[in-house]
Amino acid sequence: CLAKDNRSGFEFFADQINEIFSRRYILEKSLYSALELKQFFLNYQPQIEVRTGRIIGVEALIRWEHPELGIVSPDEFIPMAEETGLIIPIGEYVLRTACEQHNKWLVAGLPPIRVAVNLSALQFRQPDLVQMVAEVLANTKMSPEFLEIEITESVAMTQVEEVIEKLNSLENLGVETSIDDFGTGYSSLACLQKFPIKALKIERSLIQQITKDSGSKSIVRAMINLAHNLDMKVTAEGIETLEHFRFLKRHKCDRVQGFFFSKPLSADRIEKIYESLQENILAVV
Ligand code: C2E
Ligand code: MG
Ligand code: MG
Ligand code: MG
Numbered sequence: 001c002l003a004k005d006n007r008s009g010f011e012f013f014a015d016q017i018n019e020i021f022s023r024r025y026i027l028e029k030s031l032y033s034a035l036e037l038k039q040f041f042l043n044y045q046p047q048i049e050v051r052t053g054r055i056i057g058v059e060a061l062i063r064w065e066h067p068e069l070g071i072v073s074p075d076e077f078i079p080m081a082e083e084t085g086l087i088i089p090i091g092e093y094v095l096r097t098a099c100e101q102h103n104k105w106l107v108a109g110l111p112p113i114r115v116a117v118n119l120s121a122l123q124f125r126q127p128d129l130v131q132m133v134a135e136v137l138a139n140t141k142m143s144p145e146f147l148e149i150e151i152t153e154s155v156a157m158t159q160v161e162e163v164i165e166k167l168n169s170l171e172n173l174g175v176e177t178s179i180d181d182f183g184t185g186y187s188s189l190a191c192l193q194k195f196p197i198k199a200l201k202i203e204r205s206l207i208q209q210i211t212k213d214s215g216s217k218s219i220v221r222a223m224i225n226l227a228h229n230l231d232m233k234v235t236a237e238g239i240e241t242l243e244h245f246r247f248l249k250r251h252k253c254d255r256v257q258g259f260f261f262s263k264p265l266s267a268d269r270i271e272k273i274y275e276s277l278q279e280n281i282l283a284v285v
Pocket of ligand 3: 180203237
């Protein structure tokens with residue numbers, strides 16, 4: 001009886017393992033051809049300047065439409081793309097597409113929309129990263145001041161000297177850089193001061209805590225002050241409620257991004273609803 005129970009328990013366990021491995025296996029295998037098969041696309045999430053209520057930019061967020069598994073989240077496939085090195089061509093695709101989209105929106109009569117692009121750790125460490133960015137800018141004829149590059153706090157805080165050099169080169173291209181997911185890792189404040197960074201993006205889990213405990217309120221306030229004292233702007237991500245927004249406005253956060261204002265949208269959708277979205281936001285802020 002015991003043996004039988006064990007076996008069925010094991011079989012149950014094995015089934016689950018199989019499911020996880022097969023999804024992973026399928027994803028990893030199909031990731032190699034996903035770019036060629038044009039299965040990636042970008043969504044864009046508006047960022048709002050708190051003081052004026054104007055949409056000042058969008059963050060480009062990659063999506064993968066897998067033929068059998070549907071839309072796969074970047075949280076699931078970006079780590080695989082890092083492990084396999086596929087992030088290099090995928091990342092270049094994201095950058096080029098975002099720059100091209102900026103131009104397409106201009107042609108469509110929208111105001112110049114700044115696009116923020118996420119760079120992964122491996123991508124940022126490529127010796128020719130700056131050259132790659134310069135080439136994409138040249139090829140797409142994108143004005144560099146409308147490109148923002150986000151690197152995460154954990155990327156920023158390892159091999160700091162190298163990071164500073166790269167960030168300087170990017171700034172020299174005229175591109176803005178920011179630290180994403182600020183508040184998830186640890187930051188050396190002494191290093192932060194040496195970074196030629198334009199903005200800190202406060203991690204969404206922290207923002208979502210501010211209406212729940214006073215400790216998080218203090219931390220977010222301190223982060224905003226820290227950034228301002230270092231001459232940096234602050235973007236808060238994951239704004240889901242009016243209460244979040246009011247708190248951030250009261251404490252002089254510069255920019256906000258979150259479902260409260262808009263989910264990430266397709267490029268077409270941004271083009272279609274831009275004006276009404278802007279009006280709606282102005283009515284709220
Ligand atoms: P991230 O760069 O911190 O992007 C913000 C994430 O928060 C996005 O998830 C966005 O949809 C989500 N978000 C924004 N506002 C809200 C909100 O109010 N509530 C909630 N619950 N979520 C909100 P997404 O698009 O799934 O991307 C997840 C992560 O995947 C990104 O985090 C980024 O680290 C990575 N990623 C996305 N696109 C790219 C890319 O093109 N390249 C690289 N290297 N990484 C990317
Ligand atoms: Mg980001
Ligand atoms: Mg983030
Ligand atoms: Mg994140």
